[in-house]
Amino acid sequence: MQWSIQEIARLAGVTSRTLRHYDAVGLLPAVRTTDGGPRRYDRTALVRLQRILLLRDLGLGLGDIAEVLDTQRDEAQALRTHLVSLREEQGRLARQIASVERTVAALEKDPDTTEGHIMAKDMLDGFDHTRYEQEVTERWGSDAYRQSDTWWRGLSEQEQQEWKGRVEALSRDWADAAVAGTDPASDEAQALAARHADWLAGVPGTPGAGQRLPDRGYLLGLADMYVADDRFAANYGGTEGARFVRETLRVFAARAYPAGVGPEGAS
Amino acid sequence: MQWSIQEIARLAGVTSRTLRHYDAVGLLPAVRTTDGGPRRYDRTALVRLQRILLLRDLGLGLGDIAEVLDTQRDEAQALRTHLVSLREEQGRLARQIASVERTVAALEKDPDTTEGHIMAKDMLDGFDHTRYEQEVTERWGSDAYRQSDTWWRGLSEQEQQEWKGRVEALSRDWADAAVAGTDPASDEAQALAARHADWLAGVPGTPGAGQRLPDRGYLLGLADMYVADDRFAANYGGTEGARFVRETLRVFAARAYPAGVGPEGAS
DNA sequence: GTAGAGGTTGACGTCGCGTCAACTTCAAGC
DNA sequence: GCTTGAAGTTGACGCGACGTCAACCTCTAC
Missing domain, CATH: 1.20.5 (Single alpha-helices involved in coiled-coils or other helix-helix interfaces)
Incomplete structure (x- = not known):
């Protein structure tokens, strides 16, 4: 019993083009009487074709299928x-x-978010280092912005709320400590700095994310920005508070990062 | 502020090849001073690139992205x-x-299933029209076999059990009716035929599946096979039982299908 | 002068075929 | 014998979003 290419195509529910392709790649060789003549398929070919299509339906690639059928795989x-x-x-x-x-x-x-930085306003609300998009972009790559944005949008509403809560609590604690005149080198202040570092390292896309600590330059650069920009400073109880944060982070960095990097400023 | 292709690539976290591609397809045109000279990108380009990558991360194609960015879409x-x-x-x-x-x-x-017709034995067990793979293949296309196989493997264990239960009950009822000497034209026998037709029409891939009734020729062809093959006949209480099934199905078909198809046998 | 970094265009490869295009072969009907 | 149609053949491009050479140019530093 033999079939033409069209017949076997109908039997198997595929097009003749598919069979020619399988012949061309050697997955299902056809028998030919003359060179360039019509292809013929016998029963063994039909059985093989069935197995091929079964595996194909399971999502295997043609290469993998050939491997399974022809080798000991x-x-x-x-x-x-x-x-x-x-x-x-x-x-x-x-x-x-x-x-x-x-x-x-x-x-x-909020249709305004069409403007590009989708949800930037919502993200960390009042504690949003993505507002420094421009500066961040030029120094650390807009890649960072995009990644953290993607990550943020992947969280559930509840997770976002929790995250916001943590951030706001941190912000308040900073402000309180600043008002209380805490010593930047004190354990209490340093604990805040550690929380701050933790937070930054937890945002995918930021320099050093996923590590134990964020990138040193990134951390110190942000510390400077907090002081330099009023919108940011407002989160820490004004410029005075931001200065306290900066000092504390500097002390933290000096202690937390392995020495040997050399002097450095954030011009 | 302008950047070279490498710089903006680093900023955005993509390769320069990607940027050249976007330039080539017109998605993100670069500014060139001389024809064939280096590409330069400004801030607007960077912003546009950010939006592009955002949408790309969401899985949109470049064509759709262009549509969103450039038209009123x-x-x-x-x-x-x-x-x-x-x-x-x-x-x-x-x-x-x-x-x-x-x-x-x-x-x-059961490693034996490697032989090709995976789980054919398990499928309907003792009531398995896929055992007629060869005949089915030649008359109705092995496509049918593959489709029903795929469908079957997509069911949960429980659904498979339920299905088997229904099939076995049908088989028993057929055998009982045959032994009792029921009249093939009786309501009781015809009700069995209707259940049988329902069953066949419920298996995706079989001719007429999804319709109200299975394909007429398929149904009658099976009826003949039940008689002709002992393995099948065994499900209906032997050849005698199978004969009863065939007669009943023929009466059913004569009544259930719209007339005008003309005479026909299943040689 | 020469090495190296960074730029350019052009073209092929990926994966599984769909979709022409151009041609041949074979049988049926006039 | 000629036309027509159905079914076969090979060859090639297209799809999507780039990766990956290849071959060449240009600028700077040593």
């Missing part, structure tokens, strides 16, 4: 490996969908 | 449309993963 093993990448893709998709959903929600609530 | 609307396809993809992925998982499980339990 264990089928179950191949599928388990395949499962891993499928699950990764699934996770990626889920995060992306969450991100798109939050973006749409933000756009509906 | 509503961004939120575009994202909502995009969400639909993302969700579809998510569903597809989930089904595929379920399918792969069941296949792996089947392979681990």
Whole structure:
């Protein structure tokens, strides 16, 4: 029993083009009587085609399929490996969908966000180093901004609330400590600095994120900005408070970072 | 403030190749002093690039991005449309993963299934029209076999059990009716035929699946096979039982299908 | 003079086919 | 014998978003 290319295509529910392709790549060689003549397929070819399509439906690539069919490659093993990448893709998709959903929600609530830095206003509210987008962009890459933005939009409403809460508490504690005239070198002040560093390191995309400590230059650069910019200073009880924060962070940096980097300022 | 291609690439966290590509497709045109000279990017370009990358991270294609940025296309609307396809993809992925998982499980339990028709033995057990793979393949396309196989592996363990239970009950009822000497034209027998037709129409991939009734030729062809093949006949209480089933299905078909198809046998 | 860094254009590869295009072969009908 | 149509063939481009050479130019520093 033999079939023409069209017949076997109908039997298997694929197009003849697909069969020619499989022939061309050697996945399903056809029998030819004359060179350049019509392709013919027999029963073994049909069985092989069925297995190919089964595995294809499971998402395997043609190369992997050939490997499973032609070599000693264990089928179950191949599928388990395949499962891993499928699950990764699934996770990626889920995060992306969450991100798109939050973006749409933000756009509906506040159409102004169309302006580019979506939700920048909402992100950390009144404690938003992304307001320094321009400066951050030029010194640390707008990549940082984009990454932290993506990360933020991936969080659930509740997670965002918790995050905001932590940040606001930190801001208040800074202001209180400043008003109380705390010594920047005191344990109390240094504990605040550690929380601050923790916070920064926890925002993906910022220099040093994921490490134990944020990038030293980034931390000190921000400290300077807090003092230099009133909008920022306002979060720490004004310029005086910001000065206290800067001093404390400098002491913290001097102690926390391994020595040997040399002198450095943030002009 | 202007940047070279490398500088803006670092700022945005992409490669220069990407920027050249965006320039080539007109998504992010670069400024050139001389023709063929180095590309330069200014602040507006950087802002635009940020928006591009934001949307890209959300999974939009470059064409859609250009549409959103350059025309009056509503961004939120575009994202909502995009969400639909993302969700579809998510569903597809989930089904595929379920399918792969069941296949792996089947392979681990019974390595013989490597032989091609994975789980064919398990599918409907003792009532398995896929055992007629060869005949089915030639008359109705192996496409049918593959589709029903995919569908079956997509069901949960419980759903499979339920399905099997229904099929076994049907099989028993057929055998009982045959033994009792029921009249094929009786309401009782015809009710069984209707259940049988329902069952067949419920298996995706079979001819007529999804319709109210399965394909007439398919139904009658199966009826003949039940009689002709002992393995099948065994499900209906042997050849005698199968004959009863065939007669009943023929009466059913004569009544249930619109007339005008003309005479026809299943040689 | 020469090495190196950074720029340019052009073109191929990826993955699994869809979709022409141009041509041949074979059988049926006039 | 000629036309027509159906079915086959090979060859090539296209898709999407770039990665990855290759070959060449230009500027600066030593």
